[in-house]
Amino acid sequence: MTTSTEQGAATEQQLRDTMVQKLIEAGAARSPRVVAAFRTVPRHLATPEVEPAKTYEVETATITKTDEHGVDISSVSAPRIQAMQIEQAAIEPGMTVLEIGSGGPNAAYLAEMAGENGRVVTVDIDADVTARAERFVAATGYRNISVVTGDAEHGVPEHGPYDRIVVTVQAADIPSAWVDQLTNGGRLVVPLRMRSMTRTVAFVRDGDRLVSDGFEQCGFVPMRGAGENRMRLAVLHDEEGAEVALRLDSGHAEPDTEALRAALRSPRSEAWSGVTVGGEESKEHLDLWLTTALDNLPIMAAKVGARQRGIVAAASPIGLPALVDGGSFAYRTTRPTDQEDRYELGAIGHGPDGRKVAERLVEEIQAWNDGHRSDRAHIEVYPAGTPDDRLPAGRVIDRPHTRVIISWP
Ligand SMILES: C[S@@+](CC[C@H](N)C(=O)[O-])C[C@H]1O[C@@H](n2cnc3c(N)ncnc32)[C@H](O)[C@@H]1O
Incomplete structure (x- = not known):
């Protein structure tokens, strides 16, 4: 006889399988390990107030907090965006990964990717958000996730350095702490706003500069705290x-x-x-x-x-x-x-x-x-104060911490 709990579990697995199928069709989940992670994590447990089926819709972000003006300030991102960023991050087993902006499910996907010998640190500026993430981690039993409350403008030095940093909040700049806490050759995936246009860019650290290795279109809530820079x-x-x-x-x-x-x-x-x-x-x-x-x-x-x-x-x-x-x-x-x-x-x-x-x-x-129709932009990031003659040719966007250069072949 099938119990109602077993039926529920079967339905949840079906929801995950359907979501994964759509992620594959959309080209968002491509590698077998990303597919396996999305087939595994019970993401609906992060938002018990929401109908489970809704949380598995590939394009739906679940808004978890709005400010006094009704503006969204926290969410669990849509599965398609999460899968896309995790593909960009190319996480290998055993790596140490920092997630900036918490929610729960995305940290769990990262933990699946890093494996039991790897570690995930997830940081959020908002104690309500980290409390939700803690509840999710406790409910799902992931032992390799640490949840930290703090302003990620300063990174999380006590758990670093990181092989990967995945930023899940829109950033107009790249604080030097993120570069300093990333291993040389490590990847930083960040929804970077460049003159109103936001793209989640995969960067590879090369000394004090970051060099792009692809980007995707996206939308994220903007960063708060010391690095806040709203449009x-x-x-x-x-x-x-x-x-x-x-x-x-x-x-x-x-x-x-x-x-x-x-x-x-x-x-x-x-x-x-x-x-x-x-x-x-x-x-x-x-x-x-x-x-x-x-x-x-x-x-x-x-x-x-x-x-x-x-x-x-x-x-x-x-x-x-x-x-x-x-x-x-x-x-x-x-x-x-x-x-x-x-x-x-x-x-x-x-x-x-x-x-x-x-x-x-x-x-x-x-x-x-x-x-330029078949060209892709190349993006590099240098510390603020880097003289012009050290920069590659291209459009320069000056921010408080960095000089971002966009160039076309
Ligand atoms: C889109 S949500 C994160 C979604 C999450 N990664 C998930 O599981 O899908 C963005 C989060 O970034 C957080 N945030 C904004 N500014 C921040 C800052 N300076 N430091 C840390 N977190 C910040 C917000 O509180 C919000 O919870």
């Missing part, structure tokens, strides 16, 4: 459910928000590139190209309601690159072509110089298509 918001339309705002990074000029609000209300102009993309094709490389080629390119975030009400022509949950020039701006968009599932890239402009700004954005889309 500024310029709200262009504040009707509920149809909000439109520009997210600006340091280095972007102070916007003339009133003029840009008026611009959004004015008729739009369009510019089209003749460059087409497939419906499922990622624009992550194009967008990184645009952000390296153009100054003053924040992200335009718009709620779906803004598109439905015709305020903007396009909306994306992670935002669209928008070029700002004084009281005018233009954002990247697409339109259908007469070929099935192919779309033409273009730009929508607003404001007195809206057409000119849209055309400028389209010129860069064409430059990417003509010279």
Whole structure:
């Protein structure tokens, strides 16, 4: 006879198997050891307040804490993002791994990867989060995970050095503690924000510099504590459910928000590139190209309601690159072509110089298509204060701790 507990366990295993199948199909879990880790960890135990099936949805992050303004400050990340970062980290049995930003399940995946001779240290600035992670570790019985409460800006020197550091919070900079506590040749996987654009970058440490070895598109809650460096918001339309705002990074000029609000209300102009993309094709490389080629390119975030009400022509949950020039701006968009599932890239402009700004954005889309479409950006990170003549050629982003250089072949 099958008991209800056995039935429950079978259902949970089915949920994990279905999740793993989808992770494989999405290309997020590729290596057998990552697949095995995701088949094993009972991630639903971290969030007992949530329906188990929900916690196994590959694209769903489980929000565990919001601040007084309703902004998400902690979550258990979506399985697809976790698998992608763990693949990037290339963890071998016996390694010591630091996870920055806790939750429970991701530390357990890392512990599966490091094996019983390896160690995982997970740190979070928020005692509520580490208490949840502790409960999860106790419930699942992982003995090689240490949970630490603290600001990861300073790393966790007492348990280091680390062969791998996996950062699960958006960072605008790389504190020197992370580089110092990483073994030479070790890998740091970090959702790094580069002029509004965040990519989870896999870096390899080479002395005092970090050299990229691939990156993926992602979204994470921003870092808090001593390293907090949030983007500024310029709200262009504040009707509920149809909000439109520009997210600006340091280095972007102070916007003339009133003029840009008026611009959004004015008729739009369009510019089209003749460059087409497939419906499922990622624009992550194009967008990184645009952000390296153009100054003053924040992200335009718009709620779906803004598109439905015709305020903007396009909306994306992670935002669209928008070029700002004084009281005018233009954002990247697409339109259908007469070929099935192919779309033409273009730009929508607003404001007195809206057409000119849209055309400028389209010129860069064409430059990417003509010279860089199959290229991948290369990213290096040097300590702040490194003289220009020691840096490789490329776009330099200066942050308090580092100089980040993005270059294209
Ligand atoms: C996306 S969640 C972590 C998800 C987790 N890795 C999981 O199991 O999926 C990001 C976490 O980073 C934490 N965080 C933010 N700033 C931090 C800091 N300076 N030091 C340590 N943790 C920080 C937040 O409190 C939040 O819990």
